[in-house]
Amino acid sequence: MRITENPFLNELGFELVSMADGMAEIAIRLQSHHMNSWQVMHGGIIMTLLDASMSRAARSLVEGVTSAATVEMKTSFFQPGGKAESRVRGTGRVLHRSTTMYYCEGEIWNGESLVAKAMGTFKVFRRSDIARRLKV
Numbered sequence: 001m002r003i004t005e006n007p008f009l010n011e012l013g014f015e016l017v018s019m020a021d022g023m024a025e026i027a028i029r030l031q032s033h034h035m036n037s038w039q040v041m042h043g044g045i046i047m048t049l050l051d052a053s054m055s056r057a058a059r060s061l062v063e064g065v066t067s068a069a070t071v072e073m074k075t076s077f078f079q080p081g082g083k084a085e086s087r088v089r090g091t092g093r094v095l096h097r098s099t100t101m102y103y104c105e106g107e108i109w110n111g112e113s114l115v116a117k118a119m120g121t122f123k124v125f126r127r128s129d130i131a132r133r134l135k136v
Contacts, residue, residue, distance in 0.1 A: 005065075009052055012045065016056070022094035024056035030086045041081025041088065041115070050075060050106040050118040053092035058102035058122040061094060066124050071101065073120040082110040100124075 003009040003016050003026070012034070017025040026049060028034070036042040055068035082088045088110050096103045102122045108115040 003052070006052075009048070012048065014049070014052060017089065019056045019060045022057055022061050024053050024060060024092045025089055026053050026056065026092075027087055027089040030082050030084050030088060032084050035084060038080070040083060041086075041110075043077065043081075046077070046081050046108050046116050047073070047075055047118075049088070049090035049108055050092075050116065051120065053090035054104035054106040054118065054120045055092070055122050057092035057094050057104050057106075058097070058124050061097065061102070062124045062126070064126050066126055068102075068122045068124045071121040071123055073118055075116055075118040077116045078114055081108060081115045086110055088115070 003014050013028055015027045017027050030041055034041055034045050051070055051073060058068050059066045088108060090106060090108050092104055092106045094102050094104050100123055102124060104120050104122060106118045
């Protein structure tokens with residue numbers, strides 16, 4: 001299933017695999033435009049996949065249509081992410097939440113290889129609240 005509410009993630013080709021109970025999984029079939037100059041998955045794609053996976057995990061715990069703002073994110077890269085035509089997946093999980101903040105971890109996997117890991121903090125908003133504030 002495409003991530004329909006986010007044009008940027010749609011353009012990258014992200015596919016929402018699952019999102020429930022504080023966990024999420026997003027996959028991408030890598031194409032040539034996802035590669036860096038060494039012809040492996042660009043670090044920006046890796047970080048975007050981590051961000052999207054963790055934010056979807058946080059959003060899964062809030063009823064209604066929501067958005068998440070990334071407050072902070074720390075990423076460690078372990079190995080190259082994959083070559084064109086690889087299917088890479090990002091997983092996100094909520095570790096703890098307060099009234100307004102969600103503390104998450106995320107991982108990127110290329111098959112059985114752990115590519116990167118991140119910790120992130122997210123604030124989740126109901127879209128109606130944002131629209132009211134922005135007068136959209």
